[in-house]
Amino acid sequence: MRRFPPLPQLLIAAFAAWRSNDLLLFWRTAPNIEFYGWVILLAWLFPLLLMRSIHHPKDQELGSQPVLSLIGLALVAMGMLGEFNVLEQIGFAFSIVALVPWSNFSVIWLLSSVSWMPAWTWIAGHFFPAYSFLGRCAIVLVLILIYGLQRRQTLIEDLS
């Protein structure tokens, strides 16, 4: 059973992760609780670890999304050339979501990637600066909840 995505896609995701290394500086120098932004990223990556590691009969031919991976690479390239970190981070998000088959959950997963981006601090700073980190936590918790409910529904359908 294929467990790992194709090598070029893995390399694209690794390249996108490397180009997003400014996240480390952001977390290291962020004030107060924003320092724990790396925990939010790990939580956001949780569905990938589950989808690629849990054995399920229907997952035996677990594919991936080459087009999404190329879109991610294009975004990273634009961000790299124009020094737009947010584009590189969005590209990183695309390259990660591309490592599993497309589903409705993929859209939610992509949208929720804002939870670990420094751009969220800028957005929250304009509307609810005191609740920026709480907002991050809320987004990723909703993501995990939706993934859990979807997984539960899939298991019920398979067993019935």
Next chain:
Amino acid sequence: MNTYWKVTQWLALALVVGLGAIWEFYPLPDASPRLDALPLSGPGFSGYDVPIDDLEKSVFQDNRLVKRVYRAAGQSFFLSIVDGTKHRSAVHDPTLCFQGKGWSIADRRPLPLVGGSGEILVLEREGETMEVAVWFSNGHQRYSSLVRYWFDTALRRLTLGKSGREPIRIIVQPVEEQPINWTVLIREFYPLWQL
């Protein structure tokens, strides 16, 4: 995944890595001439450099950062200038810096400048109020829009510097408790127009 997609991905990755290497090593002219020309003293004003601390070195990395205290037109003020040529993403929204130090933005109003306008931020913290002025300047045009700064600097990098000079971020804030008279300062402290 079929062979077509694999080959496409390999080629795309090689192209992007190659472009990245070219952009990384292409020397982009920075704003050093303008910053080096900023005088420490002159008719009607004097100033001194403020050391850059370890946190600032960590945040701004290899960007050029100038921190000075000046006295001009009977007022003392702190002048902070960042040239983001080497690492643009380290030049972030200045409001985040102040919010990180516990200030909240109570009000904003434009500050007319030669070649455009800046912005005066009215900050509040635990009953304390402070006004700071923020703008970006490429030496000819001055503006306060962060989005425009991102656009100008991204365009400059995409064109390898051909689109114009690097905008620098300028922050002016009071040193003493007395608020700054911006009209007088803008009129009397001419080095601001060299930046």
